[in-house]
Amino acid sequence: MSFEQEYGTVAIFLIVGAALYAVIMLVNRVMRPSVPSPLKLTTYECGVEAVGSGWSQMNIRYYVFAFLFVIFDVEAIFLFPWAVIIGELDATTTPSSLFALIAMFLFIATLLEGLAYAWKKGVLTWD
Amino acid sequence: MAIDWFAIAPEIALTVTALLVLLADLNLRGDAKQLVNPLAAFGTVVAIVFTVLLWGEERTTFGTSFVVNEYAVVFKLLFLGSLLAILGISWRFFAEGRYFQGEYYFLLLTAFIGMLIMPSARDLLLLFVALETVSIPAFVMAGLRKRSLYSSEAALKFFLIGVLSVALMLFGISMVYGFTGTTDLAGIAAAISAAGDPEPLLLASVMLVIVGFGFKISAVPFHFWAPDTYAGAPLPVAAMLAVASKAAGFAGLIAIAFIAFEPLAEVWAPVLGVLAILTMTLGNLVALQQRDLIRLLAYSSVAQAGYMLIPFGLARSGADGAVVNEAAVQAVLFYLVAYAVMNIGAFGVAIAVNRRTGLRSIADYAGLSARSPLLAMALTVFLLSLGGAPPTVGLWAKFAIVQAALTDVTPFGVVLMVFLVFNSVIAFFYYLKVVKTMWMDEARELDVQLQPGFNLSTVVAVLMIGTVVLGVLPGLISGATSLTSLVAAG
Numbered sequence: 054m055s056f057e058q059e060y061g062t063v064a065i066f067l068i069v070g071a072a073l074y075a076v077i078m079l080v081n082r083v084m085r086p087s088v089p090s091p092l093k094l095t096t097y098e099c100g101v102e103a104v105g106s107g108w109s110q111m112n113i114r115y116y117v118f119a120f121l122f123v124i125f126d127v128e129a130i131f132l133f134p135w136a137v138i139i140g141e142l143d144a145t146t147t148p149s150s151l152f153a154l155i156a157m158f159l160f161i162a163t164l165l166e167g168l169a170y171a172w173k174k175g176v177l178t179w180d
Numbered sequence: 181m182a183i184d185w186f187a188i189a190p191e192i193a194l195t196v197t198a199l200l201v202l203l204a205d206l207n208l209r210g211d212a213k214q215l216v217n218p219l220a221a222f223g224t225v226v227a228i229v230f231t232v233l234l235w236g237e238e239r240t241t242f243g244t245s246f247v248v249n250e251y252a253v254v255f256k257l258l259f260l261g262s263l264l265a266i267l268g269i270s271w272r273f274f275a276e277g278r279y280f281q282g283e284y285y286f287l288l289l290t291a292f293i294g295m296l297i298m299p300s301a302r303d304l305l306l307l308f309v310a311l312e313t314v315s316i317p318a319f320v321m322a323g324l325r326k327r328s329l330y331s332s333e334a335a336l337k338f339f340l341i342g343v344l345s346v347a348l349m350l351f352g353i354s355m356v357y358g359f360t361g362t363t364d365l366a367g368i369a370a371a372i373s374a375a376g377d378p379e380p381l382l383l384a385s386v387m388l389v390i391v392g393f394g395f396k397i398s399a400v401p402f403h404f405w406a407p408d409t410y411a412g413a414p415l416p417v418a419a420m421l422a423v424a425s426k427a428a429g430f431a432g433l434i435a436i437a438f439i440a441f442e443p444l445a446e447v448w449a450p451v452l453g454v455l456a457i458l459t460m461t462l463g464n465l466v467a468l469q470q471r472d473l474i475r476l477l478a479y480s481s482v483a484q485a486g487y488m489l490i491p492f493g494l495a496r497s498g499a500d501g502a503v504v505n506e507a508a509v510q511a512v513l514f515y516l517v518a519y520a521v522m523n524i525g526a527f528g529v530a531i532a533v534n535r536r537t538g539l540r541s542i543a544d545y546a547g548l549s550a551r552s553p554l555l556a557m558a559l560t561v562f563l564l565s566l567g568g569a570p571p572t573v574g575l576w577a578k579f580a581i582v583q584a585a586l587t588d589v590t591p592f593g594v595v596l597m598v599f600l601v602f603n604s605v606i607a608f609f610y611y612l613k614v615v616k617t618m619w620m621d622e623a624r625e626l627d628v629q630l631q632p633g634f635n636l637s638t639v640v641a642v643l644m645i646g647t648v649v650l651g652v653l654p655g656l657i658s659g660a661t662s663l664t665s666l667v668a669a670g
Contacts, residue, residue, distance in 0.1 A: 147182060166199055173206045 117176045121168070128164050132157070184241035187248045189230040190256055191296050197223025198289035205282020213282060214275040220285045221267045224260055227296075231256045244364060245303035254513060254660055255299035255431050262424040262520050263292050268639035269528045270416040272632075273535055279324055279414065287317035288420065295424055299431040302439070304353050304363040304389075307432050311349075311392065314428050315342050318421060322413040334412025341405040342395060349392025355385035356440075365440040373443040386441050386448060393436070396429025397485045400459040410478035415534060418474060419527035422481040427516045430488060434512060437492060438505055445497035445505075453493020453592060457599045460486025464606040473530055473542050476610060480566060481523065483607060487577075488515050490596050491584045504588045511584035513661040518565075518577035521650065525643035526562040529555050532632035532640070542614055547623020552630050554637075556618045558644045563611040565647045568604050572647050576654035578604065 096103060135157050142150035171177060185192070200223070201216050208215060231253055239248040266288070274281050294313025301307045319342065323335025357363055359382045360371035372378065391402065398406040410418040441448060463483030470476040491508035495501065532555055533548065534540050549556040565572035581600065585593040632640070650656055 163199065166202060170202055170206060 114176070114179070117171070121171060124164060124167065128161070131160065184239050186230075187234070187237075187239040187241045187246065190227040190234070190260070191293055193223055193227040193230055194289055194293045194296065197226070198286050198293065201289060202282060202286045205286070208282075211275075214271065216282055216285050217267060217271045217275075220289060221264060223289070224263050224267065228257065228260045228264075231260060242306075243303075244366070245306050246297075246300050247302050248300055250660075251509075251513075252299040254517075255427070256296050258427060258517055258520055259292055259295045259424055262420075262427070262524060263288070265524045265528070265639050265643065266416055266420050266424070268635040269419065269524070269531050271635045273414065273416055273531055276535070277325075277414070284321065284324060284414075287321050291317040291321070291420070292424065295428040295431075298428045299435070301432075301435065302365045304356065304365065304368070304436075304440070307435060308350065308353060308392075310428075311396065311432060312346065314396070314425055315346065318417075318425060321417045321420070322409050324414055324417065325412075328412070330412035331414070332412075334409040337405045338409045341402065345391050345395035345402055348388050352385040352388025352391070355381065356389060359385070365435060368440040369442050372441070378444060378447070383444065383447050386444055387451065389436055389441075390433070390448065390452070393429045393433040394455070397426050397433065397488070398482050399455050399485055399489060400462050400482070401455075403459070403463070403482045403485075406482055407475050407478040410481075411472060411474050415474070415527060415531045418478075419524055419531075422477065422527065423520045423523050426481065426485060427520060430512060430516060433492070434509055438495065438509060442495075442501075442505070443497050445495045445501060449493055449495040450592065452489055452495075453596055456486050456489035456493050456596065458486070459483065459489060460599065460603045464603050464610075467610050468606065470610070471542055472540055473545065473614065474540055476542065476614070477523070477526055477530070480607065480610075483603065484515075484519055484523070484566070486603070487581060487600065488512050488519070490581050490600060493596050494585055494588075494590070494593050496588075504584070507584040507587045510658075510661045511580040514580040514657055515577040517657050517661070518573040518650065521643050521646050522562045522565040522572070522574060525640055525647065526559060526566065528636055528640040528643065529559040529562065532630060532636055536630055542617055543621075544624070545614065545618050546621035548618045550623060552632075555630065555632065555640070558640050559618065560615050561644050561647050563614055565651070567608045567611040569608075571651040573650035573654065573657075574647075575651060576658075579654075580658070 092098065135153065139150060139153050139157075142148065142153055144150065148156070197220060201220055204216050204219055205213060234248055234256075235253050236250065237248060240246065241248075267285075270284070270288075274284055291314050294310045294315075294317075297306065297310040297313070301310050319335055319339045322338050323331050325331035353363075356368060359375075359379065360368045362368060362371060372382070395402040395405075406421075410422060413421065437445075437448060437452070460483045463479050463481075463486055467476055467479035467483060470479060491511045494508050495505050530540070532552075533545065537544070539545075545559075548559070561572060565574035568574040568578045578600065582597060585597050
């Protein structure tokens with residue numbers, strides 16, 4: 054396709070798009086009955102009205118939960134490939150199955166210490 | 181793939197210590213919490229023993245990505261020595277300041293695990309992980325005085341600039357991998373020399389990778405965080421950032437510059453040389469204006485990073501550059517050891533004065549010679565050494581850089597030396613101004629007794645004696661640094 058053809062496609066697309074919008078809005082304006090009421094100017098005609106500004110502060114405790122979640126989410130990512138491999142290992146392979154088992158439990162224990170730390174510091178209680 | 185446990189024993193020792201410190205902190209109450217400090221120090225000593233046992237070994241593990249040789253061991257001893265000194269100057273500061281002690285020592289140890297990995301890493305990804313392991317605890321430590329706005333500002337600036345430069349570096353790493361098809365440092369060098377004329381985009385990505393380390397060593401376009409972070413962070417953390425974290429940045433920069441991008445030395449050497457000139461000149465000129473001792477030390481540490489970048493400007497590629505490169509790496513290593521001794525000492529004295537009185541402006545050091553002659557003597561020695569006066573180790577550190585420039589005299593090398601000399605003169609002005617304030621100016625009335633405490637006094641005394649002894653017998657360091665060759669023979 055030549056340069057003009059490629060951009061011609063874009064131009065046609067723009068024209069058709071604009072025309073479609075114009076036609077729909079025009080038909081809408083011609084067909085609809087005009088019954089204005091103040092309710093129609095509200096943000097949501099049904100649903101909960103927004104209260105306060107969009108810059109309201111979140112409770113900081115959500116941050117700690119999100120943090121703990123991410124840590125154990127990442128742990129799961131490491132667990133999956135390990136779980137796939139460990140079935141094929143035995144005492145004769147390098148690394149041996151026992152080694153792989155101990156290694157993974159050391160990893161989990163390290164993360165568990167983090168959880169114990171968070172628990173003891175009281176970040177897991179809500180009030 | 182078998183793992184060489186002995187090669188990573190220092191790192192394992194520090195990791196176990198860090199986990200024990202966190203557990204101990206959970207189970208200790210009140211004043212007993214300060215016992216985590218000796219526990220951390222004990223773990224550090226164990227790591228030092230393992231590192232000393234590794235001296236003279238050539239070990240490679242995790243494929244080829246982790247190498248222990250004499251070069252790495254010298255760096256590891258430098259880090260562990262700094263850790264011991266920082267633990268010494270931290271004890272009273274954190275025990276009396278009602279800080280989060282367990283968290284601080286845990287984060288400190290974690291940062292040092294990253295540093296221990298840095299000089300051994302021979303893979304871009306491992307280098308990146310090591311750099312992040314140093315940086316992330318440091319962000320938190322800078323904000324440890326969480327009720328102080330200055331500390332929060334320090335942490336935020338450090339974090340934003342740190343994340344930005346690390347993102348640029350990661351972008352560079354991804355492109356380098358795209359060009360060479362490997363993350364192994366030696367493999368990258370082989371791929372670059374095999375490819376012939378380098379593409380401009382490859383050169384751009386090399387520069388991006390250098391940016392990440394430029395942030396860590398606070399070289400000039402990336403130095404904005406340093407003064408504010410040093411001034412706002414707790415003082416022992418500032419000492420850690422100024423010395424150990426900077427040395428870790430240099431360890432990484434040496435590895436990527438002299439191993440991975442060695443074939444491109446003709447491109448990055450002039451860039452780093454110009455950065456060296458900018459860094460030392462700007463650091464020294466701004467330091468002239470400082471009234472706060474910590475900010476003065478911060479700008480002086482920016483200037484010192486400039487001196488340490490000079491040998492990078494001398495580097496050359498190919499077989500005929502090998503001698504120059506070897507000399508350049510040794511000069512940087514020598515300078516780093518000397519810098520660690522004198523700069524931790526200077527921060528130690530600043531902590532001793534600041535902890536009881538809260539004073540930090542240079543004018544407040546007036547009359548320190550009368551109140552505490554030994555502290556004043558120590559600070560004088562450290563500042564003279566930072567300036568490079570005989571008979572201190574600072575003189576030989578500068579001498580090592582000049583020696584590296586003399587192995588093969590080039591016009592650019594001569595320009596660098598001229599800037600080194602001019603900057604040394606500028607630096608003496610502000611170092612001596614502090615010395616003059618301490619010994620000659622009229623003291624203001626102060627009824628607070630300085631109580632440095634046993635640990636801090638010991639650390640400062642050892643570092644002061646070290647500064648002078650190494651100034652008389654520089655062979656004690658250079659004997660070790662000249663043995664070290666960068667690339668593992670095996």
